[in-house]
Amino acid sequence: MQALVKSSMVMDKEEHSALLRQVVDGLAEVPRDDRVRLHLSGHLCHAPRPELLAAIEECGAIVVDDDLFTGTRYITTDVPEGGDPVEALAQRYLDRDATLPCPTRVKHESDWEDELVRVVEASGAQGVIVLMVRFCEPHMLYYPELRKRLNEQGIPHLLLETEHEGLPVETVQTRVEALLERIHRSTPPHRTLEVTR
Amino acid sequence: MTAAATDKLNRLAINKAGGKMVADYWEDVFLARERGQKVVWYNGSALNPIFQAAGMAWCHGEAFSARLAAQHLEGPAQLAGSEYGYVGELCSYARTHLGAAVLSQKRSAGSANGPGMVGLPEQEELASRLPTPDVFVNAYAGCSTGQQWDDISFRVFGKDVPIFNVSMPFFWSNHPGEGYMVGEEWERSSHYVADQLRELVPFLESITGKPFDWDAYRQNMAYIKKASELRQEAMKLCRHLPAPATFWDWIGNVAHINFLPANQDLVDFYTAVLAEVKQRVADGVGSVTSERYRVYFDGFMNWNHLGLLSRKFAAHDVAVVAGRYTHHAFWQEPQLIDPEGDVLLGQAQNNLLCPMNHSTKTIEELVLRDCDFYNVDGIVFHSTRTCRAFTNPQRIVAKGAQEKGLATLFFEGDIADASFYKDEVLESRLEAMLEGIDVRRARV
Numbered sequence: 001m002q003a004l005v006k007s008s009m010v011m012d013k014e015e016h017s018a019l020l021r022q023v024v025d026g027l028a029e030v031p032r033d034d035r036v037r038l039h040l041s042g043h044l045c046h047a048p049r050p051e052l053l054a055a056i057e058e059c060g061a062i063v064v065d066d067d068l069f070t071g072t073r074y075i076t077t078d079v080p081e082g083g084d085p086v087e088a089l090a091q092r093y094l095d096r097d098a099t100l101p102c103p104t105r106v107k108h109e110s111d112w113e114d115e116l117v118r119v120v121e122a123s124g125a126q127g128v129i130v131l132m133v134r135f136c137e138p139h140m141l142y143y144p145e146l147r148k149r150l151n152e153q154g155i156p157h158l159l160l161e162t163e164h165e166g167l168p169v170e171t172v173q174t175r176v177e178a179l180l181e182r183i184h185r186s187t188p189p190h191r192t193l194e195v196t197r
Numbered sequence: 198m199t200a201a202a203t204d205k206l207n208r209l210a211i212n213k214a215g216g217k218m219v220a221d222y223w224e225d226v227f228l229a230r231e232r233g234q235k236v237v238w239y240n241g242s243a244l245n246p247i248f249q250a251a252g253m254a255w256c257h258g259e260a261f262s263a264r265l266a267a268q269h270l271e272g273p274a275q276l277a278g279s280e281y282g283y284v285g286e287l288c289s290y291a292r293t294h295l296g297a298a299v300l301s302q303k304r305s306a307g308s309a310n311g312p313g314m315v316g317l318p319e320q321e322e323l324a325s326r327l328p329t330p331d332v333f334v335n336a337y338a339g340c341s342t343g344q345q346w347d348d349i350s351f352r353v354f355g356k357d358v359p360i361f362n363v364s365m366p367f368f369w370s371n372h373p374g375e376g377y378m379v380g381e382e383w384e385r386s387s388h389y390v391a392d393q394l395r396e397l398v399p400f401l402e403s404i405t406g407k408p409f410d411w412d413a414y415r416q417n418m419a420y421i422k423k424a425s426e427l428r429q430e431a432m433k434l435c436r437h438l439p440a441p442a443t444f445w446d447w448i449g450n451v452a453h454i455n456f457l458p459a460n461q462d463l464v465d466f467y468t469a470v471l472a473e474v475k476q477r478v479a480d481g482v483g484s485v486t487s488e489r490y491r492v493y494f495d496g497f498m499n500w501n502h503l504g505l506l507s508r509k510f511a512a513h514d515v516a517v518v519a520g521r522y523t524h525h526a527f528w529q530e531p532q533l534i535d536p537e538g539d540v541l542l543g544q545a546q547n548n549l550l551c552p553m554n555h556s557t558k559t560i561e562e563l564v565l566r567d568c569d570f571y572n573v574d575g576i577v578f579h580s581t582r583t584c585r586a587f588t589n590p591q592r593i594v595a596k597g598a599q600e601k602g603l604a605t606l607f608f609e610g611d612i613a614d615a616s617f618y619k620d621e622v623l624e625s626r627l628e629a630m631l632e633g634i635d636v637r638r639a640r641v
Binding site: 103104106108132134135137138140141142143144145147148159161 | 284286341342345348356585
């Protein structure tokens with residue numbers, strides 16, 4: 001998913017869309033397994049390092065949804081068709097803050113914590129990992145509001161502070177494993193026929 | 198710090214009386230609800246003359262955090278903030294104030310769950326005394342954290358308290374002819390902010406239910422203008438050798454010009470400040486008893502260590518004569534205020550002239566201009582850990598200073614979080630810097 005979104009940010013849209021259709025056509029439904037389903041939240045302005053995502057999955061989790069800048073946040077809102085293209089692009093930025101609120105914007109049309117709980121319930125995620133880049137003031141200011149709501153809803157979550165460079169993989173894995181252990185203890189494993197794509 | 202070292206510091210005596218004015222102001226704020234006054238919480242720009250004319254009590258977020266830190270009472274508020282979820286790298290002004298907001302809300306709700314640590318309940322008592330807000334007004338120049346801070350306070354209080362945001366443009370000065378108080382960008386931004394302040398007035402009227410007193414506002418601005426002129430004149434006298442007052446003295450009376458009520462008492466206070474400074478100049482009395490070096494201070498104030506830093510520099514015979522924080526803020530351009538004319542424009546312009554709200558090029562020009570005026574040997578940079586806005590341009594400014602032959606020194610610390618300061622690091626770097634100045638002088 002990260003590779004698909006990141007490539008769409010830099011590639012010619014037509015070329016990317018054609019390739020994306022091939023990817024979608026090649027997808028097959030797979031039975032849901034026992035991996036813990038997680039939602040990744042945060043990283044408002046850059047991509048998580050691939051090693052971080054790999055470390056999370058190696059712990060026995062699967063990321064089923066996100067609100068990352070290089071993920072759902074980028075594709076959540078379309079540019080309105082018709083009219084002045086520059087105004088349409090500007091409108092898309094404004095609309096995106098309503099559909100997936102960003103704490104850098106100081107807007108009140110919708111609240112990030114409401115949206116986070118809604119999508120976590122919709123995806124069936126069993127927990128949330130908040131990825132906070134160090135020194136990201138908007139995220140540092142807003143995080144307690146997310147934390148408060150997740151606690152109220154009984155959704156297990158973990159805050160991971162990250163750096164632009166470098167990653168303490170072992171530390172991350174230890175903390176993720178602790179989160180997964182917590183989730184395992186509080187919820188029975190899913191063995192339904194639900195499918196995931 | 199030895200007793201002998203402490204003796205080298207000769208603070209302005211008038212600041213002691215000034216301290217009582219500040220304490221009285223806060224007591225007045227704490228009792229605002231009992232008087233039936235509406236309470237506004239605000240950050241950044243000094244909008245207090247407007248609030249005063251609206252008949253409100255005003256609580257400046259940074260000022261409250263600074264006061265707690267200067268009195269070493271910041272612990273409970275920072276602990277409450279930490280428990281609420283704010284991480285340690287967040288602006289410690291914001292973190293302390295938001296922690297105080299959590300405590301204030303708790304107190305308002307009648308909850309008495311203390312931190313359970315010896316001595317902290319008494320400190321928590323002060324941190325939680327801020328009256329809860331009836332309204333938030335945000336007008337922060339040059340700092341994105343400041344712009345978001347009040348929005349988060351709004352959320353901490355359950356999104357029930359009205360909020361008014363004033364958008365403060367940054368001065369990029371990217372085009373020819375643009376710079377400090379000149380150019381199209383300056384004119385456009387000034388009117389853009391003044392227009393928003395005009396909209397703020399009816400908003401405040403809707404909160405207080407009373408008409409805004411324009412005559413009182415003009416009178417407030419006249420007091421501010423006069424007080425600022427006196428302060429500026431006194432500051433400039435520190436060009437004299439020995440310096441009759443230092444950066445630490447200007448820190449000691451910065452609260453007055455920043456947020457105390459605009460009235461005759463304020464003017465009288467700065468009249469007394471100027472008189473004491475003039476007398477010292479006439480008598481050849483310095484703020485450091487044996488001044489051998491003079492430096493400029495770039496960085497936010499380290500409120501936790503105000504006393505320690507002032508004594509440390511004096512102990513080394515260093516007069517810190519001026520600083521970006523004290524000299525490039527706080528109504529520093531009083532000539533822009535026209536109490537009889539477009540008074541909101543002068544307010545807007547002074548609010549925009551925040552020392553963080555300029556391009557690095559402008560900041561460098563202003564700092565080096567001051568260094569020339571005060572004839573300093575070097576610049577001490579306080580690398581303020583949780584204030585990226587103030588710290589960002591420092592390396593480039595240092596390079597410009599070095600090219601002019603000035604000595605430079607960086608030390609790490611913070612605005613309101615004591616843990617980021619390492620005394621041994623400053624001590625050794627300061628000694629090295631002074632040795633370098635001695636060597637340079639010997640060569641000349």
